[in-house]
Amino acid sequence: MSYDVIIIGGGATGLGVAVEAATRGYSTILFEANDFGSGTSSKSTKLVHGGIRYLENFDFALVKEGLNERATFLNSAPHIAKVQGYLVPFYGLWDKLKYFLGIKLYDFLASGKKLGSSVFLNKKQALKLAPELNPQSLRGGAVYYDGQFDDTRMLITLLRTFLQHGGQAFNYHEITGLIKNDALKVIGVRVHDKLNNNFFDIQGKVIINATGVMTDSILDLDQPETPHKNVTAARGSHIVLDKKFFDSPHALVIPKTIDDRILFVLPWHDKIVVGTTDIMVDQPCLEPDASDLEIDFILDTLNKYTRSPVKKTDILSVFSGLRPLVKPAHKTNSAKISRKHEILYSISGIISIVGGKWTIYRLMGEDTINFAISKSLLPPSKSISQNLHLFGYTKDKIAYPLNVYGSDVTVLKEIQKEMSNQDKLHPELPYYAAEVIYQVRFEMAKTVEDVLARRTRALFLNARYAMEAAITVARLMAKEMGKNEYWVEQQVEQFHAYAAKYVVVSENK
Numbered sequence: 001m002s003y004d005v006i007i008i009g010g011g012a013t014g015l016g017v018a019v020e021a022a023t024r025g026y027s028t029i030l031f032e033a034n035d036f037g038s039g040t041s042s043k044s045t046k047l048v049h050g051g052i053r054y055l056e057n058f059d060f061a062l063v064k065e066g067l068n069e070r071a072t073f074l075n076s077a078p079h080i081a082k083v084q085g086y087l088v089p090f091y092g093l094w095d096k097l098k099y100f101l102g103i104k105l106y107d108f109l110a111s112g113k114k115l116g117s118s119v120f121l122n123k124k125q126a127l128k129l130a131p132e133l134n135p136q137s138l139r140g141g142a143v144y145y146d147g148q149f150d151d152t153r154m155l156i157t158l159l160r161t162f163l164q165h166g167g168q169a170f171n172y173h174e175i176t177g178l179i180k181n182d183a184l185k186v187i188g189v190r191v192h193d194k195l196n197n198n199f200f201d202i203q204g205k206v207i208i209n210a211t212g213v214m215t216d217s218i219l220d221l222d223q224p225e226t227p228h229k230n231v232t233a234a235r236g237s238h239i240v241l242d243k244k245f246f247d248s249p250h251a252l253v254i255p256k257t258i259d260d261r262i263l264f265v266l267p268w269h270d271k272i273v274v275g276t277t278d279i280m281v282d283q284p285c286l287e288p289d290a291s292d293l294e295i296d297f298i299l300d301t302l303n304k305y306t307r308s309p310v311k312k313t314d315i316l317s318v319f320s321g322l323r324p325l326v327k328p329a330h331k332t333n334s335a336k337i338s339r340k341h342e343i344l345y346s347i348s349g350i351i352s353i354v355g356g357k358w359t360i361y362r363l364m365g366e367d368t369i370n371f372a373i374s375k376s377l378l379p380p381s382k383s384i385s386q387n388l389h390l391f392g393y394t395k396d397k398i399a400y401p402l403n404v405y406g407s408d409v410t411v412l413k414e415i416q417k418e419m420s421n422q423d424k425l426h427p428e429l430p431y432y433a434a435e436v437i438y439q440v441r442f443e444m445a446k447t448v449e450d451v452l453a454r455r456t457r458a459l460f461l462n463a464r465y466a467m468e469a470a471i472t473v474a475r476l477m478a479k480e481m482g483k484n485e486y487w488v489e490q491q492v493e494q495f496h497a498y499a500a501k502y503v504v505v506s507e508n509k
């Protein structure tokens with residue numbers, strides 16, 4: 001079997017390319033070694049943004065590109081992404097001047113795609129918006145507007161859009177080798193179906209490497225004699241807390257950390273997410289651990305800006321991901337490395353798409369396919385992704401938490417009607433039994449982790465409750481998938497082992 005496009009990697013970048021290729025009419029197949037979004041794409045800060053921070057680096061073109069894509073992103077999936085107000089507190093006159101100029105420039109660069117007019121506040125107004133803000137030395141603040149989303153729900157929405165347009169996608173299928181012709185051009189891939197332990201080959205006109213921090217490992221398969229170093233990885237960690245610690249409809253932007261960064265405190269699924277850090281790592285991996293130092297740094301920084309002290313024992317979940325960054329020519333602090341994306345073209349014909357950020361996944365997809373066309377690897381076809389409505393698109397207000405299914409919520413409700421089990425997965429989590437069945441039937445959930453980490457966000461919202469819900473999820477899945485009690489036991493055990501790293505302070509400490 002031969003395809004126009006083979007994509008390696010099912011994160012934001014791979015699925016962005018997949019939707020772009022399928023909607024342009026190319027026969028496209030995508031392979032993901034683990035679950036869709038199990039790499040970096042489930043562990044973002046969840047901002048749809050131009051990147052106000054990059055203004056400091058005078059990277060105006062990058063910010064403008066992000067602001068353009070922000071508008072496209074929000075228009076394509078209003079059921080997943082929304083406009084969010086961000087409050088920046090001021091503690092001195094210099095702060096006030098700096099952020100006034102920064103926010104006005106951010107609004108200016110968005111021009112016609114502004115999400116709302118920024119406003120400047122005195123101390124009293126800032127405290128009214130965010131009563132938990134530490135009032136000591138506070139001079140006032142400003143509110144600007146950016147987007148916010150649920151990263152893996154967006155990813156599943158892209159997956160469904162891709163399938164809807166005739167694409168084929170497989171999770172738990174790892175690329176373990178490349179097939180070359182006599183001219184040493186890559187014409188296909190060797191695939192390992194990890195769940196059934198089968199190997200098979202697939203041929204394609206274009207092979208696209210969208211493996212994030214693992215980009216170089218695919219290039220090493222291509223040319224094993226020369227280890228590649230195109231991508232550098234920077235770890236970012238977040239903690240999740242009860243919203244009582246910062247109960248505001250606005251996100252808080254902590255404008256200056258001791259390592260000269262921004263820290264966000266974001267309302268998300270009725271909790272708050274606080275992060276992130278930025279630490280260069282030597283060896284990329286898909287499941288990095290947050291260090292104690294990072295957790296202490298996030299807590300110490302947060303505690304300077306809020307009234308009620310937050311302790312380690314208050315942390316509901318911690319998650320950590322690696323940014324795939326284009327390796328700079330000169331050594332520099334990872335926060336200063338540009339977030340631009342780049343396309344690499346190997347002598348053997350593999351196209352690698354690296355860097356960038358979630359917000360611009362669509363543009364990265366468009367650029368990659370345009371590049372393949374420019375090299376005459378594909379016949380020309382016009383992009384339609386800019387105005388594409390993604391799967392489930394609706395502007396109707398659907399009550400939380402079912403809003404993420406968009407217009408397809410009707411299918412979920414049908415399943416719910418037929419089920420005798422109308423219960424939640426856990427009394428303290430916002431998810432229902434029917435969602436598990438829907439996720440197995442329509443969203444390619446294969447394991448308990450797929451359901452609790454990426455179809456629902458239970459693991460990110462409260463790691464302990466997610467562990468408690470694992471047995472219920474495993475039983476529901478086993479019934480739907482025809483699995484036995486041994487599978488249930490194994491799934492629960494595997495999920496508990498995996499989820500332990502999302503728990504900061506264990507019960508017996």
Ligand SMILES: Cc1cc2nc3c(=O)[nH]c(=O)nc-3n(C[C@H](O)[C@H](O)[C@H](O)COP(=O)(O)OP(=O)(O)OC[C@H]3O[C@@H](n4cnc5c(N)ncnc54)[C@H](O)[C@@H]3O)c2cc1C
Pocket residue numbers: 008009010011012013014031032033034035036037038039040041042043044045046047048049173174175176210211212213214218234235236237276286320321322323324355356357358359360
């Ligand atoms: C802490 C942090 C916060 C961030 N916050 C934001 C934010 O708020 N907003 C924003 O716009 N961006 C943000 N980003 C950036 C954004 O998350 C990333 O740019 C994006 O998720 C990268 O997606 P990706 O598909 O390139 O990589 P990944 O999501 O890692 O996907 C690569 C996939 O390739 C698969 N793979 C690897 N090897 C193989 C193989 N041999 N065969 C098959 N599959 C393979 C992996 O399993 C993985 O799933 C953040 C990043 C980090 C780390």
